[in-house]
Amino acid sequence: MKKRNIAKFLRMLRKEGGEISSFSSSSLISEHPVVSSSSSANMNSLCKKSIVKIQKRLKYKFNDRIWLEQALTRRSFVLESISTQVDEQANQRLEFIGDRVLELAVARILFVKNSGDNEGELNTKLKYCVNNTTLATIATRLRLGKYLIVGKGEEMCGIRENQKVLADTLEAIIGAIYFDSNEDMKRVCKFVARHFKTYLKQILASN
Amino acid sequence: MKKRNIAKFLRMLRKEGGEISSFSSSSLISEHPVVSSSSSANMNSLCKKSIVKIQKRLKYKFNDRIWLEQALTRRSFVLESISTQVDEQANQRLEFIGDRVLELAVARILFVKNSGDNEGELNTKLKYCVNNTTLATIATRLRLGKYLIVGKGEEMCGIRENQKVLADTLEAIIGAIYFDSNEDMKRVCKFVARHFKTYLKQILASN
Numbered sequence: 001m002k003k004r005n006i007a008k009f010l011r012m013l014r015k016e017g018g019e020i021s022s023f024s025s026s027s028l029i030s031e032h033p034v035v036s037s038s039s040s041a042n043m044n045s046l047c048k049k050s051i052v053k054i055q056k057r058l059k060y061k062f063n064d065r066i067w068l069e070q071a072l073t074r075r076s077f078v079l080e081s082i083s084t085q086v087d088e089q090a091n092q093r094l095e096f097i098g099d100r101v102l103e104l105a106v107a108r109i110l111f112v113k114n115s116g117d118n119e120g121e122l123n124t125k126l127k128y129c130v131n132n133t134t135l136a137t138i139a140t141r142l143r144l145g146k147y148l149i150v151g152k153g154e155e156m157c158g159i160r161e162n163q164k165v166l167a168d169t170l171e172a173i174i175g176a177i178y179f180d181s182n183e184d185m186k187r188v189c190k191f192v193a194r195h196f197k198t199y200l201k202q203i204l205a206s207n
Numbered sequence: 208m209k210k211r212n213i214a215k216f217l218r219m220l221r222k223e224g225g226e227i228s229s230f231s232s233s234s235l236i237s238e239h240p241v242v243s244s245s246s247s248a249n250m251n252s253l254c255k256k257s258i259v260k261i262q263k264r265l266k267y268k269f270n271d272r273i274w275l276e277q278a279l280t281r282r283s284f285v286l287e288s289i290s291t292q293v294d295e296q297a298n299q300r301l302e303f304i305g306d307r308v309l310e311l312a313v314a315r316i317l318f319v320k321n322s323g324d325n326e327g328e329l330n331t332k333l334k335y336c337v338n339n340t341t342l343a344t345i346a347t348r349l350r351l352g353k354y355l356i357v358g359k360g361e362e363m364c365g366i367r368e369n370q371k372v373l374a375d376t377l378e379a380i381i382g383a384i385y386f387d388s389n390e391d392m393k394r395v396c397k398f399v400a401r402h403f404k405t406y407l408k409q410i411l412a413s414n
Contacts, residue, residue: 033319092326093318100314104307108390111304112240119299183315183392 033179046072046149054147060177060191067176069149070094072169074159076151095168098175104185105174105192106130106200113204129199135167138195144169218307223359240386253279253356261354267384267398273351274383277301279376281366283358305382311392312381312399313407322409336406342374345402351376 046069053063054068062068070090078088086172087093106129110122117125128134139145145160148169159165174188193200245359253276261275262268269275277297285295294300313336317329324332335341346352352367366372381395388394400407 011316073403089323089325091327094323096326096329097311097314097318100307100311104304107307111300116296118296119303122300122303128343185390185392 004117005157012157041055046147050147054144057142057193058177058191062176062180064165064180067094067180068173071098071172071176072144072147073149074151076159077149080151080153091169091172094172094175094179096173097178098173101178101185101188102171102174102192103110104128105189106196108185109188109193109200110203113200121143125203128203129196132164132167134196134199136163139166139170142170142195144173213285229256235237253354257354261349261351264349265380265384265398266401269383269387271387274301274387278305278379278383279351279354280356280370281358281361281414283361284333284356287358287360288325298376298379301379301386303382304385305378305380308385308392308395309337309378309381309399312396313403315392315396316407317410322335332410335410336403339371341403341406342377343370346373346377349377349402 046065051068054072066086070086071094073084073086073091075088075091078084079201094154103126104124107122110117114125130134145166148160148165149154174191177191178185178188181207253272258275261279261335273293277293278301280291280293280298282295282298285291285293309331313333314329317324317332319330323331352373355367355372357366381398384398385392385395
């Protein structure tokens with residue numbers, strides 16, 4: 001039985017046994033999130049050519065591309081599709097994680113580079129870097145809209161140019177990189193430093 | 208020259224050469240934050256007995272105890288002291304990092320344990336766990352107030368029982384553990400899962 005299947009099996013067992021009775025603090029840590037499928041046969045909504053291209057743009061190569069697909073697949077597509085194995089909430093759940101990962105990554109960079117700043121100054125600089133406008137600008141530069149996997153209804157509403165959706169997608173991508181890199185914050189910081197360079201430079205110039 | 212001194216020296220050089228001209232995204236990642244001193248001779252404000260006790264309470268042993276001292280030393284003490292080598296902003300800067308680390312740690316635990324929750328539900332549960340009231344309660348249970356290093360003025364104002372100060376100190380401790388563990392989020396999650404167990408259990412029970 002593969003490692004991933006064992007983890008899935010154990011989670012199923014734990015659920016059957018009752019979440020609370022089996023609760024221990026260590027059980028929260030030992031697990032790494034399990035994705036629904038990593039088989040390339042299921043990557044039917046993102047062609048191999050697109051995967052190569054977007055990874056080149058992101059300058060990050062996924063160990064398990066299902067994370068990338070989850071980050072790019074909007075609920076509207078899942079609800080319309082009969083074949084996708086991507087969870088309908090996956091994209092938004094990764095956005096929830098990515099939001100926190102991004103804040104920590106930028107906070108870490110500011111902490112190291114602005115040794116004289118107090119908490120208030122660090123907070124102001126963080127807000128300058130992390131907001132929907134900067135996120136949407138970076139997502140546009142990365143052409144994330146082009147690679148979004150969306151339902152027909154959303155497609156007709158011009159979702160690929162929607163600034164809030166683009167910002168959310170970048171957060172989901174950052175969440176995906178966090179888990180794909182085995183929760184390696186230094187690897188995430190490298191990604192953030194590269195793509196947020198323009199804003200970080202402006203902040204350092206203001207010191 | 209020790210590794211830490213080399214890093215310090217390189218940072219000094221970079222500053223002299225101009226922050227912007229030498230800016231590259233990789234330079235933001237290669238550095239691990241440098242603390243002012245790790246010599247036990249400088250641990251004059253936190254006796255060895257206290258260090259042993261608090262580490263036992265935290266169930267975390269610091270590799271470099273200066274992180275612990277920085278987290279516990281309030282600005283009021285630094286401003287009154289002529290011998291401490293702790294930076295006057297250190298405690299608040301660690302609180303800035305710890306705030307983000309804690310949010311990510313709880314978000315990660317919820318992500319793994321609540322696979323059916325959407326983003327809104329995850330956000331609600333995160334806010335239930337991470338707020339000043341829960342933080343102050345946990346900090347009180349850990350008796351952090353007793354170990355705070357404060358100036359005489361603050362001492363007379365009953366700072367050791369101040370709920371907001373206790374909450375902030377727990378965040379600073381979490382920031383200190385993050386850097387002390389070489390930015391190992393899994394190690395931080397272990398700490399958070401252990402000390403936030405009561406609240407996490409309540410959330411899992413509500414599933």
